[in-house]
Amino acid sequence: QVQLVESGGGLVQAGDSLRLSCAFSGRTFTFSRYAMAWFRQAPGKEREFVAGISRTGSSTYYADSVKGQFTISRDNAKNTMYLQMNSLKPEDTAVYYCAADLYGPGSNVDSKYEYWGQGTQVTVSP
Numbered sequence: 001q002v003q004l005v006e007s008g009g010g011l012v013q014a015g016d017s018l019r020l021s022c023a024f025s026g027r028t029f030t031f032s033r034y035a036m037a038w039f040r041q042a043p044g045k046e047r048e049f050v051a052g053i054s055r056t057g058s059s060t061y062y063a064d065s066v067k068g069q070f071t072i073s074r075d076n077a078k079n080t081m082y083l084q085m086n087s088l089k090p091e092d093t094a095v096y097y098c099a100a101d102l103y104g105p106g107s108n109v110d111s112k113y114e115y116w117g118q119g120t121q122v123t124v125s126p
């Protein structure tokens with residue numbers, strides 16, 4: 001059983017920063033066995049990939065829309081993944097989800113991820 005819990009969302013103004021966290025708990029496999037990713041879903045839109053990170057954290061990849069603006073990281077000792085979001089824009093408003101893929105190579109495709117958190121709301125006002 002894997003549980004992912006996101007936190008750190010909120011209401012901010014354009015240009016502000018936020019750091020999201022995703023806390024992992026699991027019985028069978030350690031956090032370091034999972035490739036991780038952030039996705040988001042804006043109102044009326046499909047869920048989209050934001051950023052992904054390999055099991056060791058040595059590889060990261062981003063959607064073009066957030067490249068240079070967001071930074072994904074993980075701390076395997078703390079069983080936590082992060083998303084640092086800078087220079088936020090109203091179009092970044094969405095529910096942000098973290099996802100885990102056991103032994104995965106990392107992917108920007110949501111169907112590759114077996115486990116999902118409940119999401120955290122990020123709202124950016126103009």
